[in-house]
Amino acid sequence: MVELLPLSNIEPQAVEDLLDAAFGTDRFGRTAYRIREGVDAVPELSFALVEDGALVGTIQCWPVALRAPDADDIPLVMVGPVAVRPDVQRGGHGRALMVHMLDAAETEADGALMMIGDPEYYGRFFGFTADATGEWDLPGPFEKRRLLARAVNGHDLPTGAGMIGSR
Secondary structure (H helix, E strand, O other): OEEEEEHHHOOHHHHHHHHHHHHOOOHHHOHHHHHOOOOOOOHHHOEEEEEOOEEEEEEEEEEEEEEOOOOOOEEEEEEEEEEEOHHHOOOOHHHHHHHHHHHHHHHHOOOEEEEEOOHHHHHHHHOOEOOOOOOEEOOOOOOHHHEEEEOEOOEOOOOOOEEEEEO
16 A cells, blocks of 8 residues: 655655655765755654655655745745655656645645656646756756746745855
């Protein structure tokens, strides 16, 4: 039986072990970790996929903001990581987590969604694009084409220059 549960129902060490298995133990040096450093995931948008009692996948979302040079910070929600246990990847688990999170985001997100991800996949299946992110910057290396965003819950995509950081 497959269940989608709040991530807060899962033992934190089990989540860390899954993330290590999916992304490696050197994952903490990635730019995405710098962005969300020092903040907690958004509980209403972070989920676990459990199959037959075993943790198979997780999705986490984080409160971030676009800090424009001459404007107020614009709240955003950073999506990711989306992690699936390596031995069951390509089985639709990541897609199920994304769909579940996007459904929740339609009523719970306090800003548009942004992520660092594969534009071909996240664009095709979930409506993320790099159309509004061309002038955004991140506190570390990244590929511009992989900086994606999507409007949700009545929150338009911010345009213009700015640095993404935690809030």
